[in-house]
Amino acid sequence: MTPARGRLRIYLGAAPGVGKTCAMLDEAHRRMERGTDCVIAAVEHRDRPRTAQRLEGLEAVPRRPDGEVDVAAVLRRAPAVALVDDLAHTNAPGGPRAKRWQDVAELLDAGIEVITTVNIQHLESLGDLVESITGVRESDTVPDEMVRRADQIELVDMSPPALRRRLAHGNVYPPDRIDARVSHYFRLGNLTALRELALLWVADRVDEYLTRYRSEHRVSAVWGSRERIVVGLTGGPEGRTLIRRAARLAEKGAGGEVLAVHIASRDGLPAAPPRELALQRTLVEELGGTFHHVVGEDVPSALLEFARGVNATQIVLGVSRRKAWQYVLGPGVSSTVARDSGPDIDVHLVTHAEAGKGRGLPMARGSRLGRSRTVAGWVTGVAGPGLLTLLLLGIGVGGPIGLANEMLLFLALTVAAALLGGLLPALASAAVGSLLLNWFFTPPEGTLSISEPHNVLALTVFVSVAVSVASAVDLAARRTQQAVRLRAEAEILSYLAGSLLGGGSGLQALLERVRETFSLQSAALLEREEADARWTCAGSVGPGPVAARPEDADVDVPVGDRMALALSGRVLPAEDRRVLAAFGAQAAVALQHQRLRREAEQARELAEGNRIRTALLAAVSHDLRTPLAGIKASVSSLRSEDVEWSEEDRAELLAAIEDGADRLHQLVGNLLDMSRLHTGTVAPLIREVDLDEVVPKALGGVPHEQADRVVLEVSESLPMVAVDPGLLERVVANVVENAVKYSPDPAPVRVSASAHGDRVELRVVDRGPGVPEETKERMFEPFQRLGDAPRGAGVGLGLAVARGFAEAMGGALAAEDTPGGGLTMVLTLPAARTGVAGGAAARERA
Structure with a gap:
């Protein structure tokens, strides 16, 4: 067994x-x-x-x-x-x-x-x-x-x-x-x-x-253990917008997953373009999602069944591209999915370019019911009474049904015309219907005269009811349109209030919102100079021409005494100026915030400069005096006429003078370098060089008594690097000098290099006391020295200068702990495009 x-x-x-x-x-x-x-x-x-x-x-x-x-x-x-x-x-x-x-x-x-x-x-x-x-x-x-x-x-x-x-x-x-x-x-x-x-x-x-x-326990309820987002695709170009939106939603949750699904139905709808579906499949896979094809008789049911089958927590759908009259045929896929999704699945409806370009406020006047409904209303109001007359005269009707019932049928047709097209189609239906009722169904038939008084009353009531219903429908449409407009205005004002309380959007973003909301070609905030009353543009957006003066724009909205919002593209109705005034006021606030931030940044830079100057004076007052005092003392001793110096004493005094001069030279060089970095005048001359040529030169500044402690491990087979040789030499010299100072004698300081893809790393490893994690970044700031810095460690500019030069060449300098104790400085440099082979070829040519 x-x-x-x-x-x-x-x-x-x-x-x-x-x-x-x-x-x-x-x-x-x-x-x-x-x-x-x-x-x-x-x-x-x-x-x-x-x-x-x-x-x-x-x-x-x-x-x-x-x-x-x-x-x-x-x-x-x-x-x-x-x-x-x-x-x-x-x-x-x-x-x-x-x-x-x-x-x-x-x-x-x-x-x-x-x-x-x-x-x-x-x-x-x-x-x-x-x-x-x-x-x-x-x-x-x-x-x-x-x-x-x-x-x-x-x-x-x-x-x-x-x-x-x-x-x-x-x-x-x-x-x-x-x-x-x-x-x-x-x-x-x-x-x-x-x-x-x-x-x-x-x-x-x-x-x-x-x-x-x-699956084994046949659990059908959604368990939201992780965000799994299903994107419903129709094959239209808006699908790419939906996919990107779903990917952003997935990024907000840990381990989010995107599943795009296209449901091919058998209800006679045209097939999706294969090319567009292929593009969407590629986009989904590039964003880390998966693409699925599902065949279903009912699109909403198939989509929900798929979402529950994969334990989805969210569904992303696009706003429908259907015309308004097409909703008579049904509520649509998005509405059905949102209704039937239940409490376990969230449904997101995403707007897109295909759903309508621009977000203009609803028109206050003009057509309120839409062109399709208006046309349908006129067809019902004009042709409907004629068809109903033919029907009542015997086509499909088995005999007379009475004048009262006939008038009710014509009244129903008039109400239908009012509901579809509003007031005018309903009035036309009432007029045509009353004439047909009088001619065909009111005694004496075949004439426009009315013999019975109660028939006159009936026709009068018919026309009155038709006009009343049409007026009510028209008033409801007007109130609905006003409510939609007021809601849009409220949303915009709420956005502006939130933007103001939250610190404000940028001026460009605010102007772009104005242009997009009102479907304009350009939007600009103009400001008048106090001196010569000229207008200057504080900010503008849009592909169209920007007005130089408020009077040149299609719409100008004054903002205070010295600013104006200038809009070009089309003339807007007067009722839009209330919202435009709010936009203008917010634009002025955004401009003020922008200028305050710039002034605050300038003040911060000035404060930083003052801090550096203060620290410089405090540091230089000691570090300049010390070598100068040594030089002065040695020179005075040599010039003394009452002392006879031996050759050994004279050599020692001269060495002290040379050592002090070297320290002064290094200090002044670092100060000048830091000044160049702060003023932005460092302009590296990038060229391809070999590390094994530059690094040994940088080690020449190490004191002779410490030179044997530096172990150099830079291979000739390394790729060439794209750097400024002079700046690189200064960087390496400062880093190695710092390592030698802090590494205890006789522990070696290792300088090694290695290649990693498109970059080359130079590592300077010491066995000193190391640096706590929280102070690793602060050590690269100017005038920073450890509390136990050795005597003569300088003013703390070496590492600051080294990092500044490294970043100016497109590299980086960072500190890491040395395994077993100490500090490792990692200098990352961009490799030259010639690579290893190119570097070797360059050396052969040399």
Whole structure:
């Protein structure tokens, strides 16, 4: 009898050192306390004390001579649970299986439960993505299907700063095993990206388990465990707008997912353009979503059924493109979906260009019912009475029905004309209907005379009722139009009030809102100069020409005594000026805020300049006096005529003079450089150079007695960099000098370089006291020095100048902790486009 397949439990981590092996061993101890037979098939403790402690008390099956898992020995031992560390490990050549995950698969087939570990970067499907993040291609991989089939996957998580602290304390790798490659791999950006990748991958697996559970237990209700947004597409060009809107909604929620669906119906509607659907499919996939085709007899039902089937929480639909009269045929897809979606699914209706360009306020006068309804009203009012007369005269009617009933039918037709077209079509229907009633149905028939007085009353009542109904419908339409307009005005005024209270929109955005709201070609805020009464443009938007004066515009709205809102494109009715006045007032406030922000920025710059000058005076008063005092004392001693100096004393005094002059030269150079940076006069001359040519020159400024402590590791095979050689030399010199000052003697200062994609990194590693995380950025500000700075450390401009020059060349300078203690300065430079081959070719030509 074939044994049942063993269960697989995987501890998944984002990077080495998060604690996967420790978690696996802790689980083994818990199971042993419950009486479960657990053995170690392979655990890599990598000389980590905490991991080695957890191995105590656990039985280990001897491994093969080459160090790999002895599957045969484990099968002979036949434990209930086997611990196999590092699932993606590649076995030594010559063994029965090439990968460790294949060893695990054989143990599982034998019915043994396996607990193992793996990092997210070792999943085969993520190889390219991980390489783009870290610059390292993982050779040890495991198929995704192997991990997906695990019965349990537990994420072992740790924040990137905490993991970097573990690395710095030597808890992950011994300090002597940490090189530039490892330090680069454990950068905060890399660790954050890998952590997000692991979290999302595990979230997807949880979602798969949830989907399987809902299917097995036939759960139809929506469980909003994550935001899943369904986009309903008709194939029209507005679909791209809906997709982008859904993608923005998905970004607001953790792990949001977009599913675009096109429902092909069989109700005779024209098919969607294949080209447009193909473009929308591409857009969805580029934004990380999926595209689906669904066939359904009823579009709203099919859309809701699909949304509930995928456990969607939101549906995004576009505003209908149908004409108003077409709603007589039904409420439309969006209204039906919103009505039937229930409390579990939110429905978003998104406006788009196809639904109407511009958001002009409703017209206060003119047609209130729309052209389609007006035409339908006139057709009903003029042609309807004639058709009704033919019907009553015997076409489909079996005999006379009486004048009262005939008048009621004509009255109903008049009411229908009023409801469709308003007052005039109803009056026409009443007039035509009264004439036809008099001629065909009122005795004596065939004449326009009326013989019975009560018939005169009946016709009079008929005409009066028709006119009254038509007037009521027209008044209702007018009130509805006024309500819509007032609502639009209220929304605009509410927007302006909220904008004012919230700090205000920019002037350009406000003018664009005016232009868009009233469908204009251009909008501008003009301001009159006090001196010569000339008008200047404070801001304008729109493709059309901008009026130079208020009187040149189609609409001008005064704003105070010195401003005016000038609008061009069409003449607006007088009732729009109330809203325009509010727009103008808000535009003036926005202009004032804009100017106040600019003045505040100027004041901040002036205050910063004053702070720098104050700090400069405080620092220079001491740091200039010290070397000057030394120079002065040495010169005075040499000039003294009553003292006979020996050659050794004379040489020592001259050396003191030279040392003081060098310190003054460096201080003045840094001050001038900082001045150039603050005034924006640094203009780098970028060209392609080799690091191995520039860096050695930069080390020439290191004191001779300290020069042997600097270890240079810059390979000639590195790509060339696009920099200003002079600025780069200053940057490297300042950074290395800072490292030598703070690194204790005789600890070396290492200068190494490595290439990572389109950038090259130069790392200066010292073994000094390091810098707390919260002060790493502040150390790059001018006049910042550590509390325990060594004597003669200067005024604290070296690193500020170095970062300024690095950023001026398109690079960056940052500080990281050195694993094992100390500080590492990372200088990132753009690689030249010629790449490695180009750099080598350039050297050969040289």
